[in-house]
Amino acid sequence: xxxxxxxxxxxxxxxxxxxxxxxxxxxxxxxxxxxxxxxxxxxxxxxxxxxxxxxxxxxxxxxxxxxxxxxxxxxxxxxxxxxxxxxxxxxxxxxxxxxxxxxxxxxxxxxxxxxxxxxxxxxxxxxxxxxxxxxxxxxxxxxxxxxxxxxxxxxxxxxxxxxxxxxxxxxxxxxxxxxxxxxxxxxxxxxxxxxxxxxxxxxxxxxxxxxxxxxxxxxxxxxxxx
Amino acid sequence: xxxxxxxxxxxxxxxxxxxxxxxxxxxxxxxxxxxxxxxxxxxxxxxxxxxxxxxxxxxxxxxxxxxxxxxxxxxxxxxxxxxxxxxxxxxxxxxxxxxxxxxxxxxxxxxxxxxxxxxxxxxxxxxxxxxxxxxxxxxxxxxxxxxxxxxxxxxxxxxxxxxxxxxxxxxxxxxxxxxxxxxxxxxxxxxxxxxxxxxxxxxxxxxxxxxxxxxxxxxxxxxxxxxxxxxxxxxxxxxxxxxxxxxxxxxxxxxxxxxxxxxxxxxxxxxxxxxxxxxxxxxxxxxxxxxxxxxxxxxxxxxxxxxxxxxxxxxxxxxxxxxxxxxxxxxxxxxxxxxxxxxxxxxxxxxxxxxxxxxxxxxxxxxxxxxxxxxxxxxxxxxxxxxxxxxxxxxxxxxxxxxxxx
Numbered sequence: 148x149x150x151x152x153x154x155x156x157x158x159x160x161x162x163x164x165x166x167x168x169x170x171x172x173x174x175x176x177x178x179x180x181x182x183x184x185x186x187x188x189x190x191x192x193x194x195x196x197x198x199x200x201x202x203x204x205x206x207x208x209x210x211x212x213x214x215x216x217x218x219x220x221x222x223x224x225x226x227x228x229x230x231x232x233x234x235x236x237x238x239x240x241x242x243x244x245x246x247x248x249x250x251x252x253x254x255x256x257x258x259x260x261x262x263x264x265x266x267x268x269x270x271x272x273x274x275x276x277x278x279x280x281x282x283x284x285x286x287x288x289x290x291x292x293x294x295x296x297x298x299x300x301x302x303x304x305x306x307x308x309x310x311x312x313x314x315x316x317x318x319x320x321x322x323x324x325x326x327x328x329x330x331x332x333x334x335x336x337x338x339x340x341x342x343x344x345x346x347x348x349x350x351x352x353x354x355x356x357x358x359x360x361x362x363x364x365x366x367x368x369x370x371x372x373x
Numbered sequence: 374x375x376x377x378x379x380x381x382x383x384x385x386x387x388x389x390x391x392x393x394x395x396x397x398x399x400x401x402x403x404x405x406x407x408x409x410x411x412x413x414x415x416x417x418x419x420x421x422x423x424x425x426x427x428x429x430x431x432x433x434x435x436x437x438x439x440x441x442x443x444x445x446x447x448x449x450x451x452x453x454x455x456x457x458x459x460x461x462x463x464x465x466x467x468x469x470x471x472x473x474x475x476x477x478x479x480x481x482x483x484x485x486x487x488x489x490x491x492x493x494x495x496x497x498x499x500x501x502x503x504x505x506x507x508x509x510x511x512x513x514x515x516x517x518x519x520x521x522x523x524x525x526x527x528x529x530x531x532x533x534x535x536x537x538x539x540x541x542x543x544x545x546x547x548x549x550x551x552x553x554x555x556x557x558x559x560x561x562x563x564x565x566x567x568x569x570x571x572x573x574x575x576x577x578x579x580x581x582x583x584x585x586x587x588x589x590x591x592x593x594x595x596x597x598x599x600x601x602x603x604x605x606x607x608x609x610x611x612x613x614x615x616x617x618x619x620x621x622x623x624x625x626x627x628x629x630x631x632x633x634x635x636x637x638x639x640x641x642x643x644x645x646x647x648x649x650x651x652x653x654x655x656x657x658x659x660x661x662x663x664x665x666x667x668x669x670x671x672x673x674x675x676x677x678x679x680x681x682x683x684x685x686x687x688x689x690x691x692x693x694x695x696x697x698x699x700x701x702x703x704x705x706x707x708x709x710x711x712x713x714x715x716x717x718x719x720x721x722x723x724x725x726x727x728x729x730x731x732x733x734x735x736x737x738x739x740x741x742x743x744x745x746x747x748x749x750x751x752x753x754x755x756x757x758x759x760x761x762x763x764x765x766x767x768x769x770x771x772x773x774x775x776x777x778x779x
Contacts, residue, residue, distance in 0.1 A: 217466055219464060219465060219466055219469065305466060306466070336486070339482075339486075340482035340483065340486075341482075343482035343485070343495075344482050346465075346477070346478065347462075347478045347482075350462060350464040350465050350478055351399070351462045351463075351464050351465075351478050351521065352398065352399070352445065353397040353398055353399060353445075354397075355397075355462075355478055355479060355480070355481045355482070355520070356396055356397060356481055356520075357481050357484065357498070357507050357508045357509045358394075358396045358518070359393050359430070359509050359510035359517075359518045360374070360376065360390045360391045360392065360393050360430060360510050360514070360518075361378070361390060361426075361428045361429055361430060361510060362376070362378035362380075362386075362388055362390050362427070362428030362429075362430070363426070363427070363428035366428075367391070368391045368392065368393050368394050368510075368518070369394050369396055371481060371483060372508055373483045373484060373504070373508070
């Protein structure tokens with residue numbers, strides 16, 4: 148019994164030692180890769196979109212965030228749906244209304260805390276039918292933002308990869324956390340959830356909700372609960 | 374309506390809550406007649422699932438009559454249906470591949486973030502379970518809102534009793550998929566760990582799917598007796614060394630396929646709880662991960678391991694080298710219920726599968742809290758509990774077997 152215990156303790160020590168050595172080796176390997184031999188800048192080779200690049204690489208952008216989902220529908224159909232900004236309130240949680248001002252410009256009314264709202268005027272800056280739409284906010288808006296949605300073939304029989312990439316530049320005096328408050332959530336969480344709701348709507352014809360009864364008096368069986 | 378709600382560890386109550394309503398076009402409202410308590414409800418009862426909230430309505434094995442339909446539901450009022458516990462849209466990549474439990478749309482975007490963090494991808498939704506799986510009210514209630522009602526519910530013929538078809542909702546397809554995942558070949562011996570409802574259905578399914586022999590392992594004498602009735606050879610692990618017994622019974626080769634119908638109960642689904650679980654398993658080692666470790670060592674070289682048992686996070690001391698060196702194949706997952714309901718209903722109608730032998734008790738929904746206590750404390754005697762609502766009395770005035778052993 149005593150022997151067993153000492154053997155297992157020895158084994159444990161050996162394992163811990165091996166683990167530490169492995170971790171150190173991995174770290175050394177990664178550091179070597181990041182700096183390159185002799186400290187020279189290394190060539191960046193990854194085939195990944197801009198918003199996933201690490202801090203310290205040339206393509207890193209702290210204000211950029213993005214998310215991609217696969218939607219089992221043809222690119223053209225999804226493009227047409229997104230091109231009509233007035234339909235955004237169906238899947239964008241905090242967007243109350245979008246009015247079309249002209250072929251390129253829209254006025255967004257966004258729900259803000261305490262029943263107030265903020266307005267945003269956006270202009271479409273890029274239109275590639277079936278492929279991509281990009282927009283940016285006009286100077287008169289309360290917030291500076293830009294977005295781009297891309298529609299990519301997902302492979303035979305798999306529909307379309309829809310990639311939403313956005314950036315928020317807080318205007319002077321407004322901090323990132325105020326934007327989060329303004330939008331009810333961190334903008335990247337909001338954008339990710341909005342994109343999932345777009346997917347639900349396109350694939351199932353409805354936005355998924357768990358609205359159902361509970362024993363909590365504060366809840367309604369027709370409202371979603373988290 | 375009356376519904377069973379969860380309020381904390383070992384605290385469930387039947388109380389009055391609002392009736393559900395149609396919210397989305399594909400919804401239907403079901404008036405429940407029969408609803409069962411599942412083994413996995415015990416995880417909730419024991420308080421191991423932290424994304425459950427006080428007041429949540431439990432239950433994911435239920436059936437009844439359609440009383441209301443949304444404009445895009447394909448069901449009709451008055452139809453009698455069984456509802457799969459997995460909520461699946463039928464339109465996403467996964468549903469189109471018939472991997473229904475992996476549905477990418479049923480977990481609302483607000484609740485799917487947590488499972489995305491934990492599992493790497495958002496999980497599909499289920500009725501009456503944690504908010505991690507969507508936070509939908511369950512079926513231990515008089516009425517249920519059924520989303521995507523054109524995809525999930527299966528209409529059942531009137532000549533079949535509730536008890537014969539109720540388990541199409543979960544445990545029958547779960548046992549069946551567990552056996553199917555064994556890729557059974559002629560002459561195969563299949564070993565099944567755990568003779569609860571899923572294990573018993575896995576035994577039956579393995580035999581139907583062509584297993585030469587099934588060996589069942591448990592320690593509850595009554596459950597082993599049921600396994601024997603189905604045609605399995607049985608092992609009480611208190612009496613014999615399971616690995617040695619399996620080796621001797623298979624001529625030194627080992628079972629060709631092993632099914633884990635035990636699962637690992639004591640784990641939570643949040644990061645901190647998982648850390649606790651990892652610690653617990655490192656230094657304590659409960660009986661349950663022991664079963665999976667044991668079956669990897671017991672399984673024959675090149676054999677198959679099927680895991681329908683529920684696990685939630687990270688396991689320690691997992692025999693990964695043994696898995697690799699022996700060349701085992703592993704299949705697992707929550708059940709793709711919608712894939713199996715129709716063929717299994719056919720087997721029930723043809724009398725090829727017995728779905729009622731395991732029901733030990735019936736009780737009215739009003740006694741659900743008491744039944745949870747029995748289910749938790751008296752597992753040898755209580756092998757399956759079916760709760761009946763008032764609606765069941767209207768439908769089957771003859772079936773008055775309330776609160777008595779079946």
